[in-house]
Amino acid sequence: MFKIDKWLSIQLGHPAYNTNNIDKSFSFSKYINKKILISIKSNRKIKNSFLKKNKIKLIEKNLTFIKNSKKEELEENFFKNIRFANSFDKKQILDIAERSFINSRFFKDKNIQRNLAKKIKRNWVLNFFRKKRGEYLIITKYKKKVVGFLLILKNKNDYIIDLIAVKKNYQNLGFGTKMIKFLENIVLKRDKVKIYVSTQSNNKDSIKLYIKNKFKVKYRKYVYHFNG
Secondary structure, eight states, X not given: OOEEOHHHHHHHTSOEEEESOOOTTOOOGGGTTSSOEEEEEESSOXXXXXXXXXXXXXXXXXXXXXXXXXOOOOOTTTTTTEEEOOGGGHHHHHHHHHHSOTTSHHXXXXXXXXXXXXXXXXXXXXXXXXXXSOSEEEEEEETTEEEEEEEEEEETTEEEEXXXXXXXXXXXXXXXXXXXXXXXXXXXXXXXXXXXXXXXXXXXXXXXXXXXXXXXXXXEEEXXXXXX
């Protein structure tokens, strides 16, 4: 029923599990007072009575977007300050990762300390440099400084935007759009490729970015946490 999340377990220092289905007859009582995190990602909203009985909390509502990508004719210098990341960019990228994603479930869960939530996102991106996660890592620069990054996963013929972040003072200036265009026009080898991306329903800036770039909502999920 529960699948162990080995990487997250290491980050938290105690067992972490994931599940997509909850049997309503199941009781979490045996996990009470144990160091454990169980993440439940459900297509449907779970009844409040069941949540209250088992001390489960709704952490976030997720939207998954999809786009059938198509290459465009763009100006020659459109990608002037955008390129693939290298090891020299690592420190700046990790600094951005620590300061971003405040809408993510790790920051929303009051049982996870803020410094630990920052560490989780930092190490998430660090996995790319360790060749453990991600197909590509794109950066955007302004005045020789990295101000944003885009981490991409590949799933067979489709692509997933795993993480995208832009420094707070540089948001809403087109950097996010340019990185997405870089993915579509430089990374993708052929037309008719699907790109997926998920974000929280309260992350208005991200939703605005994806709609602007012609992504459409594919499905919704509710994310719950049980902390022993």
